[in-house]
Amino acid sequence: MTKEKDYTQLTLEELIAEEKKIKRQDIMGSVFVGFLVGVMLFGLIMNGFGLLYTAIPLLIIAAVAKNGQTIKAKLKELREEIDGRGGA
DSSP states (O other): OOOOOOGGGSOHHHHHHHHHHHHHHHHHHHHHHHHHHHHHHHHHHHHOSOIIIIIHHHHHHHHHHHHHHHHHHHHHHHHHHHHHTTOO
């Protein structure tokens, strides 16, 4: 995992750049989950239930969802710091 950043030490511009980066990570995680759901649906329609098309994507979706929770927590903390400084 990456090292936690101390948002109080960053400038307002750095905070805004970090917010954009974290939002992009959140969007990419959502797109990836959507792709995996599509793989699951395709596999179910074409081949029925199977390990490759159901279990593996479900495990990956669970991992991405857990990571998404930490991303949302970081984004909330970052947003509070920006709002505390009176930023955009």
